[in-house]
Amino acid sequence: MNIVIEDVTFTYPSGTHALRGVTLRLDAGEAVAIVGENGAGKTTLVKHLNGLLKPTTGRVLIGDWDTREHTVARMAARVGYVFQNPDDQIVERSVGEEVAFGPRHLGRTPAEQAADATAALEMVELVEHTKTHPYDLTAAQRKLVTLASVLAMRTPVVIFDEPTMGQDARGVALIGRIVDGLKAEGRTVITITHDIDFCAAHFGRVVAMADGQVLADGPAADVFTRADLLATTNVEPPQLVRLAQALALPRAPLTVEGFVETLKGSGGAGEQGSK
Incomplete structure (x- = not known):
């Protein structure tokens, strides 16, 4: 389903203007990376896609749903969000229960929950830890658990916030394969990342942000060759560029x-x- 962001502004209760008239359209099945320095408004923007935040002005449409008119719980059926910090997301006492949490709250049968959880854990190569307490795993593994918990929900839109943070080369490659698999299935994949080489390898479109605004939006090969623009966002071009x-x-x-x-x-x- 398409995502439409129309002239969205957002101001936090503290008075911080985090988004300043952002307008974007993401077509179904696109793979889009959002880059920029800390404080650019990236996380604030994607939190509008599943209703965690509501626009101060403007609107966000996920398919035919206006996010202002639906709860976060209902939006979770359309948009899966993997947080940057896995410890902000984990709520259950075993890996299997954690990964089945989303499917359970979407109303799937116990058999469907188990099948979804197993398939997702196989994708992140943690199926042998089904009965393990999440906090008996490493931070990098907990990140994969939260990724699996979103994959198990089978949402048409998947958001990854800094997916490669804390991962070794094997973990980065694994996440890259998962992203490519989601793209092959026709799902919309959005990432916030400072890992520009990972971004270049797996995302065809790049949105560069600074100070709550979109500075550039286009094919990765075009955006990443604009050294003058990237300098304003504290983003270096990929190594190959x-x-x-x-x-x-x-x-x-x-x-x-x-x-x-x-x-x-x-x-x-x-x-x-x-x-």
């Missing part, structure tokens, strides 16, 4: 394969730039 620019290549691919092809086809450009 920086290398391509240093070699004066005609374009800046976001994948190793694309980089190699560009290097081969650049003739003397890459060789000259490397000198």
Whole structure:
């Protein structure tokens, strides 16, 4: 289902203006990364997508639902949200119960709950910890538990807030495969991330934010080559983009394969730039 954000502003009770006229449209099945420095308004924005926050002005539509007209519990059937800190999300005493929590509150049968939980734990490679207390796991594993708890709900929209934080290379690769799997299923995937290389590898569209506003919105390859704009958001381009620019290549691919092809086809450009 499509997501429409129309001229949304949001002011916290403290008086902080966190969003300043944000307008975006995310079509069903898109993979979108939201980047920017801390305090840019990224988390505030995505909390509007499942109703945790309501716009001060403007509106947010998830399909045909206006988030102002539905509870967070009801919005959870459409939008799954993996928090940045797993300890803010975990409520049950075993991994299996935690992952089944969402399906249970969506009204699924016990058999469906068990099947959904098992499938999600298999995706994050934690099925052997079904009976383990979540706080007997590492912080990185707890992050995967909360990811599984959202996957088990099978929502059409999935939001990841800093999914790779605290993960080693194996964990990052695992999360990347999960993101690619969700994209293949046609689900909308949104991430907030400071891991720009992960973003470049798995997300085709990038929204760059600063001071509660959208500074850039477009294909990742376009946004990540705008060094002047990224500097205002304290975001560095991906490593491959920086290398391509240093070699004066005609374009800046976001994948190793694309980089190699560009290097081969650049003739003397890459060789000259490397000198």
